[in-house]
Amino acid sequence: MAEARQASLSELAKFGFVELSTTVSKLEQLVKLVGDPARTSVAQLALCADPDQALNALIDFAERDKTIIKRILGKPDSALRLCLLFGASSALTDFLRRHPAQLATFEKSSAKLATAEELNATITAAAAAALQSTKLDDPAAVSAAVMASWNALRCAYRAELLKIAIFDLSQPNVEAGVPAVAAALADIAGAAIEAGILIARWELSNSREFGVFAADEVAATSFAVIAMGKCGARELNYISDVDVIYVAD
Secondary structure: HHHHHHHHHHHHHOOOOOOOHHHHHHHHHHHHHHHHHHHHHHHHOOOOOOOOHHHHHHHHHHOOHHHHHHHHHHHHHHHHHHHHHHHHHHHHHHHHHHHHHHHHHHOOOOOOOOHOOOOOOOOHHHHHHHHHOOOOOHHHHHHHHHHHHHHHHHHHHHHHHHHHHHHOOOOOOHHHHHHHHHHHHHHHHHHHHHHHHHHHHHHHHHHHHOOOOOHHHHHHOEEEEEEEEHHHHOOOOOOOOOOEEEEEE
């Protein structure tokens, strides 16, 4: 029995697991939570940057909602996408904890990235939706709408960032995919800035905090944000600073 366990631990070490003393029990726990799909997930976990981190996340999410995790792990392609992301990004894993509905993203193929125009439309629409049907004569409602809009922008941005990361991690030739991923990261930053300008214009037109500005006066003010460095060159990476210059009429 001891020899069999030692052999099992050796196999797990070859798969990239580091926390060998607890990995077997964790895999057994995952099987209890979601059944057979957990057994085949070891192959996907072996391809992760951090198999231990991915396994811990799988258990955490399975305890929260075993139905969706079982469904995702039940298909090799979606299981691989989920494991790769869990093993690569603790930040996006935390985003999924706050917004579990985004787990549905892993069930879709990530064959291509959204265009700059599509990213602009998606993120701007999310920000604008929170500003609609606001009682403009109620200062508290205006402030609440602005805060909700910023939160919607952040959520939409991270949802699109999640798609980019899944696409990136799923590339058979990672190096070849870098230009497209870097461009998409710059495009999503640009889309967030565009949505931020929309919120700022709306707030200036409707909030009393900044004085009284006529909507047509705000709309007529020429204003632009110039992307600099890697952002302007569409060569951004995941943790780059976005260097910009604000230009106003």
